[in-house]
Amino acid sequence: MNFLSLFVLIPVLMLGGLFLSGTMKQIRTICATGASLLLLLAVTLTVMYLGDRHAGHTAEMLYTASAVWYTPLNIHYSVGVDGISVAMLLLSSIIVFTGIFTSWKMEVFPKEYFLWFCLLSIGVFGFFISTDLFTMFMLYEIALIPMYLLIGVWGTGKKEYAAMKLTLMLMGGSALLLIGILGIYYSSGGNTMNILEIARLSIPVALQRWFFPLTFIGFGVLGALFPFHTWSPDGHASAPTAVSMLHAGVLMKLGGYGCFRVAICLMPEAAKELSWIFILLTGISVIYGAYSAIVQTDLKYINAYSSVSHCGLVLFAILMLNQTAITGAVMQMLSHGLMTALFFALIGMIYGRTHTRDIREMGGLMKVIPFLGVCYVIAGLASLGLPGLSGFVAEMTVFVGSFQEADLFHRIMTIVACTSIVITAVYILRVVGKLLYGSIVDSHHLELTDAVWYERFAVIVLILAIAGIGLAPLWISDMIRESLGSINLNF
Amino acid sequence: MGYSNFLLLKEELSLVAIIILLIVYDLFGSQKKQQYIHPVACVLFLLHTLLNFFPPEACEAFGGMYACSPMGSIVKTILNIGTLLILLQARNWVNSESVIIRRGEFYTILLCTLLGMYFMISANNFLLFFIGLEATSIPMAILSAYDKYKHQSAEAGAKFILSATFASGLSLYGISLIYGTVGTLYFADIPAGIDGSPLQIMAFGFFVVGLFFKISLVPFHQWTADVYEGAPTTATSYFSVISKGAAAFVLMSLLFKVFGNLIIEWQAIFYAVIIATITLANLSAIRQQNLKRFLAYSSISQAGYIMLGVISGSAAGMTSLVYYILVYMVSNLAAFGVIAIIEYRTGKIDIRDYNGLYTTNPRLSVVMMLALFSLAGIPPFAGFFSKFFIFAAAAQQGFYVLVFIALLNTIISLYYYLLVVKAMFIEKSETPVAPIRSDSYTRISLIACTIGILVLGLLSGIYEHIGLFSFGI
Numbered sequence: 001m002n003f004l005s006l007f008v009l010i011p012v013l014m015l016g017g018l019f020l021s022g023t024m025k026q027i028r029t030i031c032a033t034g035a036s037l038l039l040l041l042a043v044t045l046t047v048m049y050l051g052d053r054h055a056g057h058t059a060e061m062l063y064t065a066s067a068v069w070y071t072p073l074n075i076h077y078s079v080g081v082d083g084i085s086v087a088m089l090l091l092s093s094i095i096v097f098t099g100i101f102t103s104w105k106m107e108v109f110p111k112e113y114f115l116w117f118c119l120l121s122i123g124v125f126g127f128f129i130s131t132d133l134f135t136m137f138m139l140y141e142i143a144l145i146p147m148y149l150l151i152g153v154w155g156t157g158k159k160e161y162a163a164m165k166l167t168l169m170l171m172g173g174s175a176l177l178l179i180g181i182l183g184i185y186y187s188s189g190g191n192t193m194n195i196l197e198i199a200r201l202s203i204p205v206a207l208q209r210w211f212f213p214l215t216f217i218g219f220g221v222l223g224a225l226f227p228f229h230t231w232s233p234d235g236h237a238s239a240p241t242a243v244s245m246l247h248a249g250v251l252m253k254l255g256g257y258g259c260f261r262v263a264i265c266l267m268p269e270a271a272k273e274l275s276w277i278f279i280l281l282t283g284i285s286v287i288y289g290a291y292s293a294i295v296q297t298d299l300k301y302i303n304a305y306s307s308v309s310h311c312g313l314v315l316f317a318i319l320m321l322n323q324t325a326i327t328g329a330v331m332q333m334l335s336h337g338l339m340t341a342l343f344f345a346l347i348g349m350i351y352g353r354t355h356t357r358d359i360r361e362m363g364g365l366m367k368v369i370p371f372l373g374v375c376y377v378i379a380g381l382a383s384l385g386l387p388g389l390s391g392f393v394a395e396m397t398v399f400v401g402s403f404q405e406a407d408l409f410h411r412i413m414t415i416v417a418c419t420s421i422v423i424t425a426v427y428i429l430r431v432v433g434k435l436l437y438g439s440i441v442d443s444h445h446l447e448l449t450d451a452v453w454y455e456r457f458a459v460i461v462l463i464l465a466i467a468g469i470g471l472a473p474l475w476i477s478d479m480i481r482e483s484l485g486s487i488n489l490n491f
Numbered sequence: 492m493g494y495s496n497f498l499l500l501k502e503e504l505s506l507v508a509i510i511i512l513l514i515v516y517d518l519f520g521s522q523k524k525q526q527y528i529h530p531v532a533c534v535l536f537l538l539h540t541l542l543n544f545f546p547p548e549a550c551e552a553f554g555g556m557y558a559c560s561p562m563g564s565i566v567k568t569i570l571n572i573g574t575l576l577i578l579l580q581a582r583n584w585v586n587s588e589s590v591i592i593r594r595g596e597f598y599t600i601l602l603c604t605l606l607g608m609y610f611m612i613s614a615n616n617f618l619l620f621f622i623g624l625e626a627t628s629i630p631m632a633i634l635s636a637y638d639k640y641k642h643q644s645a646e647a648g649a650k651f652i653l654s655a656t657f658a659s660g661l662s663l664y665g666i667s668l669i670y671g672t673v674g675t676l677y678f679a680d681i682p683a684g685i686d687g688s689p690l691q692i693m694a695f696g697f698f699v700v701g702l703f704f705k706i707s708l709v710p711f712h713q714w715t716a717d718v719y720e721g722a723p724t725t726a727t728s729y730f731s732v733i734s735k736g737a738a739a740f741v742l743m744s745l746l747f748k749v750f751g752n753l754i755i756e757w758q759a760i761f762y763a764v765i766i767a768t769i770t771l772a773n774l775s776a777i778r779q780q781n782l783k784r785f786l787a788y789s790s791i792s793q794a795g796y797i798m799l800g801v802i803s804g805s806a807a808g809m810t811s812l813v814y815y816i817l818v819y820m821v822s823n824l825a826a827f828g829v830i831a832i833i834e835y836r837t838g839k840i841d842i843r844d845y846n847g848l849y850t851t852n853p854r855l856s857v858v859m860m861l862a863l864f865s866l867a868g869i870p871p872f873a874g875f876f877s878k879f880f881i882f883a884a885a886a887q888q889g890f891y892v893l894v895f896i897a898l899l900n901t902i903i904s905l906y907y908y909l910l911v912v913k914a915m916f917i918e919k920s921e922t923p924v925a926p927i928r929s930d931s932y933t934r935i936s937l938i939a940c941t942i943g944i945l946v947l948g949l950l951s952g953i954y955e956h957i958g959l960f961s962f963g964i
Contacts, residue, residue: 069951070954072958073880073883138875139870141870141875142870142871145869149912149917152913152917153916153917160913160917163917167909168902168905171902171905172902175898176898178898179886179895179898182882182883183886183891186887
């Protein structure tokens with residue numbers, strides 16, 4: 001068995017373990033062990049991958065393996081990774097790991113909560129290692145459905161509405177996607193579901209024009225593509241902390257990754273032809289998300305709209321169809337995933353103490369909870385692109401890449417998208433100023449206690465990762481760029 | 492004609508043997524022994540299922556009147572498994588106070604309808620086919636009126652028999668017109684005479700209406716919700732899976748074998764019928780409060796999805812249809828099993844009665860949730876695979892728009908399935924259903940259904956095995 005399958009097998013074993021577990025202690029042991037193993041596995045994979053590439057393995061994907069599943073449609077269980085998937089796996093394992101620690105004190109139905117959490121992880125990890133369209137699609141949907149109950153049962157606020165809206169919109173996206181996948185499968189003429197093999201075949205351009213938008217929108221819904229992003233603010237705001245982290249941090253990346261891996265890589269001609277429509281839409285996502293964040297007063301809504309803006313930038317960069325921009329897009333996925341997870345973790349921790357997320361009802365928290373306050377500032381600075389943190393590297397690469405497209409349309413759109421950096425600074429600094437500095441608004445807040453060990457642990461891991469990418473970005477951007485070199489030859 | 496012909500009717504014969512044994516047992520068994528009629532029936536039926544598990548060679552009997560085929564046999568096995576699950580779930584209801592005096596007949600009548608379906612599946616001549624159709628319909632009316640002192644049940648029986656006879660009449664009229672234009676009733680000889688004349692198309696139209704009614708496709712679905720609601724839950728689950736599955740398969744094999752020449756015409760009919768069925772049924776299901784009515788509309792929309800396998804007219808379509816029936820059967824029976832046990836113990840049948848069910852009956856809620864997720868087509872449950880394959884079969888023939896509409900409808904259906912999940916897991920209730928300890932028969936059937944939901948998709952062997960015997964036009 002291929003060792004990549006461990007990424008699916010470990011959560012499956014965790015699922016089984018949780019099913020049999022009884023006490024809170026057992027549940028925590030299982031989750032912590034499993035998540036640590038996953039993290040370890042992801043780090044080992046990264047090291048191995050870099051080593052093997054260094055040693056001169058030039059195949060598109062490494063560690064590939066394939067087993068026939070359904071013969072009639074030639075569906076395989078096939079796995080393999082390139083630089084992009086390695087980066088995504090690393091991201092997912094960090095977020096799952098920290099997510100488990102953030103929900104350490106889950107009190108309502110803890111067993112069920114972690115069961116769904118594990119099911120979600122199966123989908124996420126499986127999606128990033130698969131190279132078979134059917135398997136990818138199946139795992140994609142597996143990652144979506146636990147959201148409904150995670151938000152519906154453990155969420156806050158308008159949770160039922162948010163959960164239903166999110167599930168239906170995302171499933172609507174996957175309905176479009178299914179048509180796209182069937183279209184790709186039948187029109188490629190190769191009777192294969194393997195994305196590497198389909199990429200070598202050519203789908204007639206006339207058909208690509210139909211199936212590219214379907215696939216792109218299908219994945220785009222999850223990547224918060226305007227106007228299909230409306231599930232995201234409600235969903236993120238209502239979800240419990242760890243679920244927001246996982247959803248904004250990892251699930252939205254499934255959208256970006258899928259857009260690239262399936263829509264663009266398999267149908268490059270149509271992508272080139274139709275990219276302008278989607279560049280416009282993603283441009284709107286970027287700007288509109290940022291402006292919406294300015295006027296929100298709920299911390300989670302602010303961060304959710306900020307996610308729309310940042311994820312819009314991911315899709316925007318992917319659509320530029322050049323190596324630098326797409327490298328930037330993947331970096332941005334990585335950076336946004338870590339940063340937004342950190343944000344949601346901190347918001348959850350603050351909310352757990354103050355029982356409000358409305359910034360008008362809070363102030364001067366830096367004095368009472370300095371640890372959380374400082375971390376919030378760091379997250380904010382990462383989000384607005386301070387050099388030395390991951391956000392800077394990612395956005396820099398994205399904009400350098402998009403500026404390479406020399407025609408007027410691309411130039412204008414790039415400049416417009418660039419303005420989002422300024423708007424980001426506005427809403428981040430506004431929140432930081434209001435929330436952490438100034439005088440204390442509510443006298444009850446004087447008695448708040450600072451973060452406890454598991455909270456500190458989760459937050460520090462995330463900050464280390466963000467700073468790590470910010471300070472030493474080259475190894476990872478080279479890893480991504482190298483993989484793009486072998487894929488994007490036909491643009 | 493030699494009597495050895497009868498030996499080819501292996502499946503039918505063993506079913507008839509069970510029916511006779513049960514009648515004798517019921518008539519002549521002592522009071523004490525009659526208590527055991529339920530286990531006896533289950534065991535006998537299990538033996539029958541196992542005995543006929545492996546598909547026979549293709550054969551013909553009675554001068555081509557009857558034909559056995561491996562595919563037909565697979566469908567019969569699927570129906571057998573479904574009937575067995577229903578028998579297991581029926582125990583509470585059959586032993587309840589008002590039904591116990593008529594306990595023995597229930598098994599006989601149920602198996603008679605199954606015998607009718609066997610003949611429909613194996614018929615190679617319209618005459619035998621029609622006998623099968625009628626043998627299915629009339630006992631089913633009795634089943635739906637079985638709780639005869641309940642007003643709704645009696646109403647359901649009357650509604651069913653009236654609309655069923657009307658539909659059979661139309662079908663018979665169609666058959667007679669076909670006989671008039673072609674001059675034969677043998678399936679093998681008809682295709683040569685089918686030239687697509689208007690009279691034949693009209694005859695075909697009349698004929699399929701009878702089956703549309705059985706499968707409850709729009710616009711012949713009006714009886715469904717009322718009958719499903721009024722009939723005893725055991726009978727409802729039987730209608731929704733067994734009768735529907737058999738009729739869908741028979742319709743497909745007739746279209747492929749007999750009306751293959753009219754493919755252009757019937758594809759057009761099906762195109763409209765599928766869209767209407769799925770959409771209308773889904774929209775109606777949203778507003779239902781009674782779970783049995785809810786599942787009635789859900790099963791109408793599922794029938795629409797099943798027809799996607801027919802419209803493709805290909806071997807892949809046949810494989811995915813049969814597979815879909817199997818998956819739909821385990822999912823729907825799991826849902827009905829849960830509903831039946833809760834209805835039997837508490838008499839509660841509305842969605843809002845299920846509020847907070849998870850806090851008191853976690854296992855039943857999980858089974859129900861798995862069943863609904865499977866019906867909605869959520870991976871990794873079996874329903875996802877069956878939906879994917881049936882969509883793939885339709886898309887292969889270029890019906891992308893149709894598949895698209897069907898997919899949009901899966902979103903609507905997901906909405907209403909989630910409403911039930913929401914009631915069970917999210918809503919709080921002051922008076923939730925008290926904890927229920929289900930009897931071992933129900934438990935076995937629910938466990939079997941759950942295993943089916945979990946593994947039917949992940950194990951590719953079943954789909955591939957069905958694929959070995961399927962044929963297209």
